[in-house]
Amino acid sequence: MPDQEGEELVERAEPGTEMEIVHLLRAVAVDLGRHSTRFAQRNGMHPTDVRALIALMDAARAGEETTAGHLGTALGLNSAGTTALVDRLERAGHVRRVRDARDRRKVTIEVDERAVALGWSHFGPLIDRAVDLLRGYDERELAAVRGFLTGMREAAV
Amino acid sequence: MPDQEGEELVERAEPGTEMEIVHLLRAVAVDLGRHSTRFAQRNGMHPTDVRALIALMDAARAGEETTAGHLGTALGLNSAGTTALVDRLERAGHVRRVRDARDRRKVTIEVDERAVALGWSHFGPLIDRAVDLLRGYDERELAAVRGFLTGMREAAV
DNA sequence: ACAAGTATCTTGCTGAGCGAGATAATAGAG
DNA sequence: CTCTATTATCTCGCTCAGCAAGATACTTGT
Numbered sequence: 083m084p085d086q087e088g089e090e091l092v093e094r095a096e097p098g099t100e101m102e103i104v105h106l107l108r109a110v111a112v113d114l115g116r117h118s119t120r121f122a123q124r125n126g127m128h129p130t131d132v133r134a135l136i137a138l139m140d141a142a143r144a145g146e147e148t149t150a151g152h153l154g155t156a157l158g159l160n161s162a163g164t165t166a167l168v169d170r171l172e173r174a175g176h177v178r179r180v181r182d183a184r185d186r187r188k189v190t191i192e193v194d195e196r197a198v199a200l201g202w203s204h205f206g207p208l209i210d211r212a213v214d215l216l217r218g219y220d221e222r223e224l225a226a227v228r229g230f231l232t233g234m235r236e237a238a239v
Numbered sequence: 240m241p242d243q244e245g246e247e248l249v250e251r252a253e254p255g256t257e258m259e260i261v262h263l264l265r266a267v268a269v270d271l272g273r274h275s276t277r278f279a280q281r282n283g284m285h286p287t288d289v290r291a292l293i294a295l296m297d298a299a300r301a302g303e304e305t306t307a308g309h310l311g312t313a314l315g316l317n318s319a320g321t322t323a324l325v326d327r328l329e330r331a332g333h334v335r336r337v338r339d340a341r342d343r344r345k346v347t348i349e350v351d352e353r354a355v356a357l358g359w360s361h362f363g364p365l366i367d368r369a370v371d372l373l374r375g376y377d378e379r380e381l382a383a384v385r386g387f388l389t390g391m392r393e394a395a396v
Numbered sequence: 397a398c399a400a401g402t403a404t405c406t407t408g409c410t411g412a413g414c415g416a417g418a419t420a421a422t423a424g425a426g
Numbered sequence: 427c428t429c430t431a432t433t434a435t436c437t438c439g440c441t442c443a444g445c446a447a448g449a450t451a452c453t454t455g456t
Binding site for chain 2: 087100101102103104106107108109111113115116117119140207208209211212213215216217219222223226227228229230231233234235236237238239
Binding site for chain 1: 435
């Protein structure tokens with residue numbers, strides 16, 4: 083048997099029940115994961131590499147520098163694994179290592195512009211679709227979605 | 240540096256915007272993934288093993304038998320990887336291999352009752368919390384949540 | 397029967413991530 | 427100002443999930 087692309091076992095609960103939405107949320111989580119994985123494979127990366135780029139871009143948008151150690155902590159890797167991860171990303175040209183001028187033990191990781199563009203070209207359409215959907219909602223509907231997602235985040239800790 | 244548990248880099252968009260909800264959804268997907276991973280590690284399993292158990296239980300609930308090949312396809316593994324996966328799960332006592340009586344090339348995988356109970360003890364509270372939350376919603380709010388999640392699933396293909 | 401097809405398993409390998417410890421730089425006590 | 431403790435990253439050797447290729451076992455169509 084050759085290799086194949088993963089395919090969801092679609093499962094459903096009785097329509098209209100709360101359980102239906104619970105299953106739907108799980109399905110969305112799985113589908114988003116697969117969406118990331120596909121992006122990774124298309125660009126010769128591993129899921130962890132994509133998670134790393136997202137973490138780096140998030141921090142950059144929040145105006146924070148990310149050191150190697152920071153990144154490893156965020157991803158749950160130990161120091162050896164973090165070094166290997168940054169090596170891979172650097173070798174692929176997605177990030178640069180920059181020695182911190184103030185504390186020269188630190189290495190800050192900078193994302194290459196082309197990696198950012200690559201990410202947008204893949205995740206942009208998904209984000210656009212989400213924003214489109216939500217524009218059709220009134221304030222109470224938005225609050226419902228927000229409340230449900232926030233509640234699930236808190237419960238998943 | 241010893242190993243550590245992953246921790247989310249919390250990022251936010253301007254409150255009240257659609258982008259806030261987009262980020263929230265992504266955060267939920269990440270948190271649910273981490274919730275699964277934690278379950279895996281606590282029980283000496285790998286993320287793939289948990290995905291496999293969930294796929295098996297989903298199929299069982301839908302009244303379908305799952306063969307080794309089926310399972311591998313659902314998880315995106317090739318046949319060698321699938322054999323190794325089932326070996327691990329069987330060694331841990333979570334599943335049993337049962338030769339199909341009609342077609343004796345096939346091996347159907349049955350989940351052990353204790354694995355089911357174990358899963359419920361971990362994911363049950365999360366599901367309960369979700370159902371609780373949703374019980375407070377009226378029909379229009381439920382439709383909003385359902386519509387958003389369904390739309391995101393379709394967009395993530 | 398028997399050739400072709402299908403389902404699973406075996407073998408040997410690659411590579412992500414771990415544990416332990418080396419190396420380099422900073423900070424704090426005296 | 428130097429010596430020690432601490433912090434940040436990297437190196438080395440290893441384990442194990444998953445892959446490619448092919449072996450094995452069973453079924454089906456002719």
